[in-house]
Amino acid sequence: MFLKLFSTKRFNLSARSLHFGKHFKHPNPEDIIFHSICINLRQQKWKSLHQIPPSNLTNSLLIRLISQFRMSPHLILGFYNRVLAQTHFTPSLQSICTLIHVMINCKRYDDALDFINKLLKLMGYSHLEVLDGLWDSYDDDISSPHVFDSLIRVCTSLDDINSAYEVILNLRTEKGFRVSVHAWNNYLNRVLKSDSVSGFFEKYEEMVSYGYVENVYTFNLVVYALCKESRLRDAIGVFYRMLKGGVFPNVVSFNMMIDGACKMGDLDLGLKLFRKMGVMSFGFVRPNSVTFNCIVNGYCKLGDMETAEVVRGEMTKTGIEPNVRMYATLVDGYLRKGCLEEAMGLCSRMVDKDLVPNIVVYNSIIRSLYFNGDTITASVFLSYMIKTNIPFDKFTNSILVNGLSRNGFLKEALDYHKWLVGKNLESKDRFLENTLIYYLVRSGKDSKPMIKEALDEIFNRGFTPDIVTYGTMIDALCKQERLLDAICVYEDMIKTGKKPNLMIYNSIVNGLSKNLSVDLAKIMVDEMKKLGLVDVVSLNTLLNGYFANSKVNEALNLFVQMQEDGGLVNVVSYNIILKFVCEFGSIQDVKDVMETMVARGVSPDSVTYSILVGNACKKCSLEEVMELHDDMVVKGVFLDGQTYDSAFGSFVCEESRDLYSDSIRD
Incomplete structure (x- = not known):
């Protein structure tokens, strides 16, 4: 019995030995390489991995490795970037798509987007080929639906909105798959950035027709599109539709409406929205630095710097310190009003607060200095830019060429443009060349040889x-x-x-x-x-x-x-007529033209005010001039201090002289 049992066991062992012997007698070469790579990859022995012959690397092997290390994406990425890249191995579409699935599943979205970018830009695959590759390699164990959202995101980042739409349409019609509302938002955002508002609404309505539920980002896009078309009332209506649908707005929702109101010049509505942010959002939203900047920018555009400074002070009281963007807005506002000293004082204040002026601030100040003919101070600011390593942009280059030219430094402007051409930094829109040509032609008849030489040089560089x-x-x-x-x-x-x-x-x-x-x-x-x-x-x-x-x-x-x-x-037409009537007509004739102007729906402007009051000061009494002034103000004319002083300065001086004479007599 014992021998029988022993004999049976020995037979089984012999059978197993024969089985394993047969297995190792004819091994699969890919299995051996696969197990070897797995061992070395787990231990991150990169030197050993580099010794693998390129001929042993195949796409089927790569797909097996990706699947094996799907929970350790850093290892498979290391293998791909450090080993495969150095062997000039060309991965297939399927292997890269499998890798993209793993990256998305592990939430390494940037790596996934990078691989999709390579497929489209470097490897020459079309967006639909990449889509088919992602679809065919889809595996429930390693894949996520977000992979298709990522493909749409890459297409939009490349400004290829047509390809993004084709991906959405192909998934829906050919594959019966619905991309997420986030993918639609990404696509709609890019359509809107292409300045196609009508195209945006067309695609938005298509998305809604498919039964998608809009989220706050979708509504924000709709609000932004309406604000771009100055349809602010409609934008507010969408806001209330958002609330009615149970979607809570965020600060971006309010900022877009406030900015839209300010850009339309309706500061009262902008301020009303600003004050009621808390009530309208049920206490969930508070203004941020962007909100305050929208309000300040609105007042700066109107030239009301006092109110702009009040809003900035209110911002500081709420605990939000002004940032570089806020200072840039205020600097631009002061410069628009001709207050160069105040703008430069703000720059000093920025530096005191350890804020470095950005390119926008420098461009605004340098442009104003050149406009006022102060080329020396402009050069000082340019040197500051160079010392603080702030690179010139296309606006700086335009300001330099334009500023030097208008101040008579044509040779320097031409030399700078020549340097830009040598560095391949000239603008492609021909703006700099046309600016140079304009000032060259205006430089006078006596400089015709220089003009011809400069023009020939510009044209010889390939400018047509x-x-x-x-x-x-x-x-x-x-x-x-x-x-x-x-x-x-x-x-x-x-x-x-x-x-x-x-x-x-x-x-x-x-x-x-x-x-x-x-x-x-x-x-x-x-x-x-x-x-x-x-x-x-x-x-x-x-x-x-x-x-x-x-x-x-x-x-x-x-x-x-x-x-x-x-x-x-338009108002210019009436201003021309009023200028003639003021010189040769009576005050009643002027009033009749004004009445006709307003009756026809044409609003007077500050030029109208200067023409009327300026000429009336020469012919009329102070009472008549004041009557004209009050009438213009009632009609909504915005006046600045300079216009008022120029109109009434003579009366003020005359009144001062009369008071002085009376005091002498007394």
């Missing part, structure tokens, strides 16, 4: 004149009263097959009107009418030319015709 270039030259020549030269450029433009645009025609009309050739300007306007190119600027230029050349009847007939045509009369 376009319609903007010709328009720039014609406008500059007309402003220099060099009409014959302007006509020569015009004829050259026609010979090259380029059609003049409205701006070019208006420049010629303006030049003719100012050079006692108003009859020729009239002929030009008649030709423009035949081409359908006349606008209110053309007619205002001719109107002003008639008055300048003492052709009053022609001017009045033209003005009547402009009124009859409808839509071709």
